[in-house]
Amino acid sequence: MPTVEYKGKTYEVDEDGFLQDPEKWDKDFAYYVKEEEGISELNEEHWKVINYLQDYYKKNGIAPMVRIMTKVTGFKLKHIYELFPSGPGKGACKMAGLAKPTGCV
């Protein structure tokens, strides 16, 4: 199992870099992905998306569709991309510690 190390902590990830066990998520993992993604700073808007994704995932066991994410957060699609340049799936979901979605993604 591949692992990544950040601030003295070790996280098990899959080969795509998604956290193996969403339960093991903590804020430092988000900061780790932030650096990987080349995002300069995590602001309130990032956290709003991350928190929402985690809530949804806990309730439903899958990542929400982007439509639902934008509706709840009130952010436009383009703004989601400004926040997470790799997009809602590979950027936001990864940072929030969700498993990689199934299918052609």
Next chain:
Amino acid sequence: MTEPAEEIQAQETPEQDDRPVDLKKIQSILSSNSGARMRSWLDICARCGLCADSCFFYLANDKDPKLSPAYKVKSTVGEMYKRKGRVDRKFLREAYEVLWGQCTMCRRCSMFCPFGIDMAAMIGVGRAVCTSQGILPAGLAKAVENIRETGNQMAVSQEDWLETCEWMAEEYGEEIAGLTIPVDKKGVKYMFTVNPREPAFYPQDVGMMAQILHVAEESWTVPSTGWDSTNLAMFAANKEMAAYPVKLMYDKALELGVEQILVTECGHAYRSAAFEGPYFLGLPGGKPPLPVKHSVQLFWEYIVRDGRIKIDPEKKVTVPVTVQDPCNQSRSAGLSQMLRELSQALCADFRDMNPNREFNHCCGGGGGFIPMGAEFKKRRMISGKIKAEQIKATGAKIIIVPCHNCFDQITDLNKEYELGLKVVSFKELICESMIIPEKFIPKEEDEEPASQPGDDGGEE
């Protein structure tokens, strides 16, 4: 159509490896899938080795002879036939590694085989045998389950699909006046079908497509059902489930009385909708009930052939650009000339890869590799070296990739091999450079009154 019967048992774990196989089922697959043809192909293969150098797995892995297509076929499907189907789970587990992990069914080897043996078809039979015993990549097994339950590979609900269309019509309508995304409109020319990743994670793809169709003043609709033209059950070689989404799509198109089915910028969706689908459904003549068109064909007609969409010469891309030939478009469907003419219409400095067109290499993400899941990522990156080198040699700064699996693979290669590329679809370039006729340019005053209610400042 009613839900298809449950067929595949749950994904097995290695501890269950001693369970007996269903010999009857295996034998029926071996004899039913053009068994005679498979046997004669196995017989006539002269072990000449010409296929070896055609295969990017072989080339990228120090020319390991075990990765030559002939060996991969012989050691898996060949053995299945030789043993008349009497194989155990251990054998199937090992075959799994080859059938899914060492072949993307890109068919490049068949271009070099003096006998024209269709290696991909044979790999497909091997996959069908494994799948029939519950041995298949977890990512595909899950997608097949989603198809069974919801009719699409990502379990997107009808409500979410339609709401996403409505939302995209709103957001993308801000740039193009009068833009709509019609749903279930009868008697139109095109029923536009997508890859579920579009509504789920890349809704901008739907928005951009709507812009292009609107500017072309096309007669089109999206369907409320049968909108997923992809087919991951095809890569799982589960014929019964592969028939299901195709049937939903054909049925809906016939019900709406559209002229043609339009397929998004995806490779395998086109292969399924235009070529394989009729066989999954056992349609006489092997033809779909109505014509199927790929987005690339439509864009080519709009821009190159008819001038229905005009490209602003000022906005033509000036940096070097190359194009990826998705196997299911160039090698298997003859669209390679259109890919080039379209690229040249959009870009001033188009550079071809070498080799190219029907001889181009697979991106390394085809045949289900991307949706098969993380388990396969590492080898995807290793065998993608050939593609990375091809791209690098062109000196391109932008690569146009009209297929979702190629898109994801090349995006990953871009990172892995530090290619410094921008990876785009055709629709993205078209939307950036097409001339918007005056009547479709939104009037300024429309936007004014909306500033009050939606204004959300600091939430904390």
